[in-house]
Amino acid sequence: MVLNYIWIGFFLVALAVALVRLFFFGETDVFTAIIDSTFASSKTAFEISLGLTGVLSLWMGLMKIGEAGGLIQVFSRMLDPVFRRLFPEIPKGHPASGAIFMNVAANMLGLDNAATPLGLKAMQELQSLNPQKDTASNPMIMFLVLNSSGLILIPVSILVYRAQQGAAQPTDVFIPILISTFISTLVGIIVVSAYQRINLLNRTILCFLGGTALFIAALMAGFSQLDKDEMNAYSTLAANCLLFLVIIGFIVQGMRRRVNVYEQFVEGAKEGFSTAVRIIPYLVAILVAVGVFRASGAMGLLVDGVRWLLDSCGVDSQFVGALPTALMKPLSGSGSRGMMVDAMATYGADSFVGRLACMVQGSTDTTFYILAVYFGSVGIRKTRHAVTCGLLADFSGTIAAILLCYFFFG
Numbered sequence: 152m153v154l155n156y157i158w159i160g161f162f163l164v165a166l167a168v169a170l171v172r173l174f175f176f177g178e179t180d181v182f183t184a185i186i187d188s189t190f191a192s193s194k195t196a197f198e199i200s201l202g203l204t205g206v207l208s209l210w211m212g213l214m215k216i217g218e219a220g221g222l223i224q225v226f227s228r229m230l231d232p233v234f235r236r237l238f239p240e241i242p243k244g245h246p247a248s249g250a251i252f253m254n255v256a257a258n259m260l261g262l263d264n265a266a267t268p269l270g271l272k273a274m275q276e277l278q279s280l281n282p283q284k285d286t287a288s289n290p291m292i293m294f295l296v297l298n299s300s301g302l303i304l305i306p307v308s309i310l311v312y313r314a315q316q317g318a319a320q321p322t323d324v325f326i327p328i329l330i331s332t333f334i335s336t337l338v339g340i341i342v343v344s345a346y347q348r349i350n351l352l353n354r355t356i357l358c359f360l361g362g363t364a365l366f367i368a369a370l371m372a373g374f375s376q377l378d379k380d381e382m383n384a385y386s387t388l389a390a391n392c393l394l395f396l397v398i399i400g401f402i403v404q405g406m407r408r409r410v411n412v413y414e415q416f417v418e419g420a421k422e423g424f425s426t427a428v429r430i431i432p433y434l435v436a437i438l439v440a441v442g443v444f445r446a447s448g449a450m451g452l453l454v455d456g457v458r459w460l461l462d463s464c465g466v467d468s469q470f471v472g473a474l475p476t477a478l479m480k481p482l483s484g485s486g487s488r489g490m491m492v493d494a495m496a497t498y499g500a501d502s503f504v505g506r507l508a509c510m511v512q513g514s515t516d517t518t519f520y521i522l523a524v525y526f527g528s529v530g531i532r533k534t535r536h537a538v539t540c541g542l543l544a545d546f547s548g549t550i551a552a553i554l555l556c557y558f559f560f561g
Contacts, residue, residue: 215419
């Protein structure tokens with residue numbers, strides 16, 4: 152419903168701006184530009200979706216091998232000591248714990264098709280523990296914020312879109328995204344814990360979060376000793392090595408579990424193909440709306456207005472071109488994806504704005520969409536502090552992405 156209003160809003164605002172340009176400034180070519188943009192944007196959306204087919208099939212096939220090989224269960228066992236302290240109200244051994252662990256692990260690996268059903272299953276199990284069936288419980292809110300903070304180890308789709316848009320090194324945003332999404336998740340955990348009075352000052356949590364934070368700090372300290380070209384080269388090398396090790400790890404784990412890796416790959420690749428086909432109408436819809444909004448001059452007015460305000464305050468406004476992606480991200484994944492693609496198409500995939508739009512896209516997840524799907528599936532109407540905590544996590548991830556983009560690419 153939210154995306155419906157946003158989509159209509161794009162066209163109505165574009166119409167208003169175009170009429171002002173026509174009648175007050177005599178710009179008779181504005182509607183020609185808008186119509187040309189609709190055809191160009193729809194063609195671009197189809198070409199992007201078509202180009203995604205092969206790469207999505209490849210990665211979904213590999214992910215299917217990893218799923219069948221039991222990697223989600225491995226992640227569950229690794230996270231168990233931490234999650235038992237973040238969800239103190241869940242009885243030990245309750246089925247909700249397993250579903251939560253598997254959902255988070257699937258999200259971290261980018262297994263969207265597996266993550267959503269597991270998330271809905273986790274919500275159903277959490278609802279069975281909920282004394283107030285129309286009100287979100289504490290574990291439900293913590294679970295939602297962990298999802299909305301967008302913690303992911305392998306941002307495959309973003310790397311694929313960068314490759315489609317002609318980036319020289321599609322993986323150069325891998326390390327910055329990893330850092331920014333960690334910051335978003337960390338802030339989300341801290342804010343929810345403050346609301347729910349969960350004690351984070353225990354050895355397990357401090358070791359996990361502290362150890363991860365020290366690793367991130369060491370990573371940034373190491374990169375700070377390099378110049379921009381070396382930083383780009385080493386971060387790209389690290390990302391490529393990690394991705395290749397993941398591929399090999401999936402295959403080796405599948406072989407160890409005596410999984411028919413070929414059949415699993417083919418099964419997953421079919422899902423990748425169908426996924427690429429399914430996103431065509433959504434991508435066409437949002438790219439056409441964004442194209443009309445931009446061609447009318449409305450996007451320029453918005454961005455120029457924010458830029459003027461920042462310049463007046465003496466603040467560097469280089470990042471403003473990526474703000475539409477940041478503003479759309481909490482509302483709609485497909486909408487923010489369209490904004491990201493539009494930013495890369497407009498400014499260039501290897502431009503500061505193009506890279507920042509990708510980093511913002513990868514730093515958080517769609518808070519309102521997740522809230523609607525997960526809470527709606529169990530009839531939750533009173534969300535308590537879920538929206539506040541989710542949006543604070545989104546905001547921190549966006550700020551982290553901006554600062555990291557200056558650090559790596561500024």
